Amino acid sequence: MTARIFFKLIAGVFCLLLVALVTVDFFTTRVARDAYVRTLADQLTGKARLLALDMDAPGRVDGARVRALAQAGAARVTVIRADGGVVADSQADAARMENHRTPNRKELMAAFAGRAGQDIRTSATLHVPFLYVAVPIPGGAVRLAEPLSLIDGQVAQVRTRILESTAMAFLPAILLAAVLARWISRRFATIMSHAVELARGNFRARLADTGNSEFGQLALTLNETAENLQSTVEQLQREHIELEKLERIRKDFVINVSHELRTPLASIQGYTETLMDGALHDPDHNMRFLGIIRHNAERLARLTEDLLTLSRIEQKRQNLEFEPRNIQALIGQAIEQVRPIAEKTEIRLVSALDPAVTEAWCDDEAVSQVFSNLLDNAIKYTPRGGTITVGVRPAGQFVEAWVSDTGAGIPSEDLPRLFERFYRVDKARSRELGGTGLGLSIVKHLVASHNGVVRVESHVNRGSTFFFTLPAEEAALPAPQLNPEFTAS
Numbered sequence: 001m002t003a004r005i006f007f008k009l010i011a012g013v014f015c016l017l018l019v020a021l022v023t024v025d026f027f028t029t030r031v032a033r034d035a036y037v038r039t040l041a042d043q044l045t046g047k048a049r050l051l052a053l054d055m056d057a058p059g060r061v062d063g064a065r066v067r068a069l070a071q072a073g074a075a076r077v078t079v080i081r082a083d084g085g086v087v088a089d090s091q092a093d094a095a096r097m098e099n100h101r102t103p104n105r106k107e108l109m110a111a112f113a114g115r116a117g118q119d120i121r122t123s124a125t126l127h128v129p130f131l132y133v134a135v136p137i138p139g140g141a142v143r144l145a146e147p148l149s150l151i152d153g154q155v156a157q158v159r160t161r162i163l164e165s166t167a168m169a170f171l172p173a174i175l176l177a178a179v180l181a182r183w184i185s186r187r188f189a190t191i192m193s194h195a196v197e198l199a200r201g202n203f204r205a206r207l208a209d210t211g212n213s214e215f216g217q218l219a220l221t222l223n224e225t226a227e228n229l230q231s232t233v234e235q236l237q238r239e240h241i242e243l244e245k246l247e248r249i250r251k252d253f254v255i256n257v258s259h260e261l262r263t264p265l266a267s268i269q270g271y272t273e274t275l276m277d278g279a280l281h282d283p284d285h286n287m288r289f290l291g292i293i294r295h296n297a298e299r300l301a302r303l304t305e306d307l308l309t310l311s312r313i314e315q316k317r318q319n320l321e322f323e324p325r326n327i328q329a330l331i332g333q334a335i336e337q338v339r340p341i342a343e344k345t346e347i348r349l350v351s352a353l354d355p356a357v358t359e360a361w362c363d364d365e366a367v368s369q370v371f372s373n374l375l376d377n378a379i380k381y382t383p384r385g386g387t388i389t390v391g392v393r394p395a396g397q398f399v400e401a402w403v404s405d406t407g408a409g410i411p412s413e414d415l416p417r418l419f420e421r422f423y424r425v426d427k428a429r430s431r432e433l434g435g436t437g438l439g440l441s442i443v444k445h446l447v448a449s450h451n452g453v454v455r456v457e458s459h460v461n462r463g464s465t466f467f468f469t470l471p472a473e474e475a476a477l478p479a480p481q482l483n484p485e486f487t488a489s
């Protein structure tokens with residue numbers, strides 16, 4: 001491919017030089033010939049005038065004298081009377097020559113009119129092209145003629161010299177063109193192989209040579225294009241991975257939900273059938289079976305309630321009302337709500353509230369839900385006689401609240417997945433305690449919709465602390481979301 005470019009460039013230069021050479025040859029030939037003709041005509045006119053001085057009448061000139069004059073002047077000499085009759089000619093027999101007073105003999109017509117004249121044409125007597133010059137003499141004209149073959153020979157010499165010197169210049173020009181063509185074709189080759197790489201999808205390929213030349217600028221543009229393509233492809237790959245992840249989460253979610261629903265439903269179905277098969281009239285078991293059925297029905301209700309809450313938050317349909325709230329009061333209420341349950345298991349409830357923190361920009365119902373979930377877990381997973389502490393402190397534009405317990409703690413390998421839906425450290429124990437594994441997921445989403453973050457620190461057998469942040473000022477609130485119903489076109 002680049003070889004073709006190379007030969008095309010060379011052939012182009014060659015053609016250009018050839019055209020230039022032909023043009024130069026054509027014009028120099030013309031110019032040289034004109035110059036020679038002019039000079040020769042001037043010389044002949046001068047000689048003719050000299051001869052004319054010596055001729056007072058045409059009748060007095062004979063053939064022998066004309067030949068002598070012709071030899072001395074190195075030209076054909078003809079003497080013609082004013083009536084056109086040829087008196088003498090140095091190269092032909094005058095008696096046989098036709099009358100020369102004819103309009104085609106322009107040099108003679110001029111001489112007969114009293115002026116010097118000249119003409120180029122083929123001689124009617126000798127049949128070769130001649131340059132004729134004639135000057136008037138008394139009673140006629142004297143004419144000198146020179147064959148043009150003389151001039152043609154000189155012009156040919158000039159042409160040969162010009163052609164020789166041009167050919168000499170041809171060689172370095174072609175060499176220079178070859179070097180240039182090679183340079184251009186190499187740059188082309190580099191750019192072309194780069195373009196092939198891009199076409200194959202290798203957007204990491206870069207051209208190294210980016211100078212100020214047009215090639216450099218092209219390389220720079222191609223590099224920028226490759227960079228843009230690469231970042232677009234990377235972005236698309238990232239989005240693809242994200243979509244795949246979301247799809248996996250969605251599938252897991254469906255499987256988990258089905259599984260969670262199946263267990264209590266199977267239990268309800270089983271005990272209902274047992275009761276219908278006769279156990280209803282068995283006073284030893286019927287109340288216990290009904291109790292199990294109620295427990296599972298409650299579990300289903302809790303599960304569907306949690307799922308609804310979660311999907312409402314995820315679809316941002318939960319209309320959160322962000323306003324400055326008294327965070328200390330919210331924590332107090334949350335503690336009081338769980339106090340009866342805590343007292344049952346002799347768990348101490350302590351608050352560690354920094355008095356500098358008075359308000360947080362939040363939705364009070366959502367924050368109550370967060371505290372209630374965290375406190376519920378803390379009580380569930382803290383053994384009798386333990387302590388639960390709820391605290392709040394300033395954290396820049398945010399306030400940080402925490403719920404810490406002296407409970408079972410969570411193994412470090414479980415911490416990264418703790419906030420996933422349905423994730424439970426000890427599935428059997430959680431289920432036994434009536435848990436669905438959605439509480440912390442709800443906490444995470446509620447905190448996130450406040451622009452806050454939630455994290456956990458935990459040590460097995462020593463206890464866990466869940467921290468979360470809430471905006472302390474309006475500026476830290478999330479950017480308002482447009483209602484999707486209005487934005488949908």
Ligand SMILES: Nc1ncnc2c1ncn2[C@@H]1O[C@H](COP(=O)(O)OP(=O)(O)OP(=O)(O)O)[C@@H](O)[C@H]1O
Nearest residue numbers: 377378381409424425426430435436437438439440
């Ligand atoms: N304070 C804690 N101490 C020890 N383990 C905890 C604590 N809080 C949560 N966990 C662990 O994290 C898991 C997930 O908690 P999460 O609140 O999401 O679910 P749950 O309490 O089992 O059920 P739900 O809250 O939906 O009724 C729990 O099953 C438990 O194993």
Ligand SMILES: [Mg+2]
Nearest residue numbers: 373377439440
């Ligand atoms: Mg919970």
